[in-house]
Amino acid sequence: MTASTKQRLAAMDAESTTTLCEEPVTIGQLRITPLHSTIGGRVQGLDLRGPVSDALRDAINTAMDRFAVLVIAGQQLDDAQQFAFATRFGPIEDASSGVKERGNRLSIKEMNDISNLDADGKILAADHRNRMYALGNLLWHSDSSFKRSPAQYSMLHARVVPPEGGETEFADMRAAWDELPAKMKEKVKDLICDHSIITSRKKLGFDEFSAEELKRGAPSPQRLVRRHESSGRISLFLSAHIGSIHGWHVPQALALINDLTEFATQRKFVYQHTWTVHDLVIWDNRCTMHRGRTYDSHVYPRDLRRVTVRGSGSTVDEQL
Numbered sequence: 001m002t003a004s005t006k007q008r009l010a011a012m013d014a015e016s017t018t019t020l021c022e023e024p025v026t027i028g029q030l031r032i033t034p035l036h037s038t039i040g041g042r043v044q045g046l047d048l049r050g051p052v053s054d055a056l057r058d059a060i061n062t063a064m065d066r067f068a069v070l071v072i073a074g075q076q077l078d079d080a081q082q083f084a085f086a087t088r089f090g091p092i093e094d095a096s097s098g099v100k101e102r103g104n105r106l107s108i109k110e111m112n113d114i115s116n117l118d119a120d121g122k123i124l125a126a127d128h129r130n131r132m133y134a135l136g137n138l139l140w141h142s143d144s145s146f147k148r149s150p151a152q153y154s155m156l157h158a159r160v161v162p163p164e165g166g167e168t169e170f171a172d173m174r175a176a177w178d179e180l181p182a183k184m185k186e187k188v189k190d191l192i193c194d195h196s197i198i199t200s201r202k203k204l205g206f207d208e209f210s211a212e213e214l215k216r217g218a219p220s221p222q223r224l225v226r227r228h229e230s231s232g233r234i235s236l237f238l239s240a241h242i243g244s245i246h247g248w249h250v251p252q253a254l255a256l257i258n259d260l261t262e263f264a265t266q267r268k269f270v271y272q273h274t275w276t277v278h279d280l281v282i283w284d285n286r287c288t289m290h291r292g293r294t295y296d297s298h299v300y301p302r303d304l305r306r307v308t309v310r311g312s313g314s315t316v317d318e319q320l
């Protein structure tokens, strides 16, 4: 190898080290390693099984305002401990989205069962309604945007993960807003969209809803652009649950929503999380979207459990 080739390789090494291993950030007692240029941080050395001090809660909130997604690895939580941790951040949402019939396999009724398992812990049959229904999570969305008061934090804990696939991706809606052309910002900033769980399920061709479910699935209006109540940052508020824009013809509305979603989920805005058992991942639904990725769900169990902290009201009442 010539001296100049050696030099070039050394320079490339140095470059990749600086881009791959960003400096950890200290917030209170947390040391956080950035996972991406704008979204996601990894926290190590915490044990969330016991009581959470106000100082730790405040540090996590501050870190969430900056990173929007936190990966807290190595948490051997049971349902009660996961739930108790979440309650430190605000009131907890009901797990029911209005269209499930699996019955809750889990001991805590506010806990969302994000698994492919039935009540006996066996893999759900291929044609099971819950399996069809859960496929909606593969579309980019923000949790509970179809409720009057959409979710604040989702806290998803990994109990069993498949050997490959089944990652979760997070897109930074603040960075997407920041990069949106000025003309588009002006066009969308005051729009109100209708969100419904029925809309996202229909997108995958799932269309078997009872009259009662359709009634419970009545849409909620939400702003398309919101300002984060503690960081002050503006973000797009997109979701697969959007079915219309107030005052617009539906095809025109959905064409715009598709364009915005495509823009906002470019790879440069996305952090992909590959799960390890006992990861607790917290994301802020007010300024991110997420989606699950497929895996061999007829072969491998995947058992993730989610507790969701409620948001503070309808976004229609928020100021930009």
Ligand code: OGA
Residues within 6 Å of the ligand: 114, 137, 143, 154, 156, 166, 167, 168, 169, 290, 291, 292, 293, 304, 306
């Ligand atoms: C969720 C969700 C995606 C996944 O728990 O809200 O959308 O990867 N999960 O399981």
Ligand code: MN
Residues within 6 Å of the ligand: 137, 141, 142, 143, 290
């Ligand atoms: Mn979700």
